[in-house]
Amino acid sequence: MLLSELLKAIDYISITGKTNLEIGYLAYDSRQAGSGCLFVAIEGFQTDGHIYIDGAVDSGASAIVVEKDVEVPPGVTVVKVSDARKTLALMADKFYGHPAKNMTMVGVTGTNGKTTTTHLVAAIWKRAGVKPGIIGTISNYIGDKIFPVNNTTPESLDLQKLLSDMVSEGVRGVAMEVSSHALSLNRVAGVDFDLAIFTNITQDHLDFHGNMENYLAAKAKLFQTDIRNAVINGDDPASAELIRVCRGKVYTYAIDSDADVIARILKSPLGGWALQY
Secondary structure, three states: OEHHHHHOOOOOOEEEOOOOOEOOEEEOOHHHOOOOEEEEOOEOOOOEHHHHHHHHHHOOOOEEEEOOOOOOOOOOEEEEOOOHHHHHHHHHHHHOOOHHHHOEEEEEEOOOOHHHHHHHHHHHHHHOOOOEEEEOOOEEEEOOEEEEOOOOOOOHHHHHHHHHHHHHOOOOEEEEEOOHHHHHOOOOOOOOOOEEEEOOOOOOOHHHHOOHHHHHHHHHHHHOOOOOEEEEEOOOOOHHHHHHHOOOEEEEEEOOOOOOEEOEEEEOOOOOOEEEO
16 A cells, blocks of 8 residues: 555654655564564653664665654655554554444443453344454454454554454454553544443553543543444443543443343342343
8 A cells, every 4th residue: 555545544744755655564563664664653651662763664664653853764754743653543444444344343441341241242243143253351253263362452553453354254243342541542543433332430540540530531532432322331420421422322221220221130149140121
């Protein structure tokens, strides 16, 4: 794909060099850079991708995306942006042909219950004859095939490659755990979710977010995308804020609160609850 085509997916500050370059693949790890590569320099928490630009160029990268002013050899195109993480996500979505648009996308966020919820959604699809995909904390699934994971939500480039593979494998619905980290770091930018589900929020990940307000604000980003529908736990005090900012039609569920769907506990044996809806 030409760099000029990839640039249509993003906002940029400046471009130095040619844009009619053929881009064979994208990379955010300089060790993966090679001939025809577009290298995106991301400033992370442990290191800064900008210090590896020389290595990426020496390996053959023909274009780089940066947030800082850098010097590169003649013939290397430099694209300067304000947010390299978001740029990587949007370029990856463009490069892989917007794979999420070809499947029903369900995003599940919350402190607890994400894995269980994604597997329940996938089981419903499977029973209905729809080949499901799961992107989760423990494993990723393409139908019955299981793949290991490194992050709760993959880095955006890896996510778009996975979604593209799912399309190729005939997956029609994807149930995806969407972590607050991923939302804060724009890993799911460019993914069009059809449905967003909120399970709950408790004091967790505050080492990253700093306080509960920031933690909730991160999760709220999922509901501020152009989703069609949302399913929200009405028993959680945070539900009011998520309902307020949600852009899609909201359906609530609860046990103790008034909601669209209310569960009643019929019995609570040692083996698990028996509920009636």
